[in-house]
Amino acid sequence: MKRLVHTTALAILMSMTVACQADADKAAAPTTGKTATAADSVTVESxxxxxxxxxxxxxxxxMALVNASDTEHSVKSATSPVAATVELHTHTNNNGVMEMRQVPQIDVPAKGRTELKPGGLHIMLIGLTQDLKAGEKAAITLTFEDGSTTTVDAPIQEVTPPKH
Structure with missing residues (x-):
């Protein structure tokens, strides 16, 4: 009987040790859940x-930038193989004269959208390295404030200038 009690106590102690080790392993294991990046949260439309x-x-x-997250994000830069230099720009009205100006970033509000359109915010492709023909596509890579990136293949289109 004494031996049975001793064996039972040893079995209980061993199972507790195994359970404690499993909890410790679980706590030390890296989480598989990935923190969402700005590129995960912001989608590009049109x-x-x-x-x-x-x-x-x-x-x-x-394009339109749509942010599905609860956090504001911003595009800090862009690149494209179709241009030597790519800059973030806006148009401003300076005493009745429309002028283009480079901006340090393009903000995309939490749960919101930012429109890049003719006469407003846009991405300048400077020093084109190829002809931009309607019907073809141009890759543009956006880099966000957290360093994450997203690349879009933007269709090349004829654009009629806005009427005043």
Whole structure:
């Protein structure tokens, strides 16, 4: 009987040790849940690049940025293989004269959207490395404040200038 009690006590002690070790392993294991990045939270809708005549040095890209998260995000830069330089821009009215200005970032509000459109915010493609023909596509990579990126293949389209 004494031996049975001793064996039972040893079995209980061993099972408790195994259970404690399993809890410790679980606590030490890395979590499989990934923190969402800005690129995960912001989607691009209706992207397009303005077609330009052959030899034209510059163009622009437009799109809507939609943020599904509860956190504001911002595009800090962009790149494209179709241009030597890519800049974030806006148009401003300076005493009745519309001027383009580079901006440090394009903000996308939490649970909101930001429109990049002719006459407003846009992405400038400067020093084109190829002709931008309607019907083709141009890749544009957006880099967000957290370093995450998303690349879109924007259709190249003829754009009629806005009427005043």
């Amino acid at each position: 992207p397009f690049v303005r077609a330009v005549p052959p030899g034209q040095p510059n163009s622009a890209a437009f």
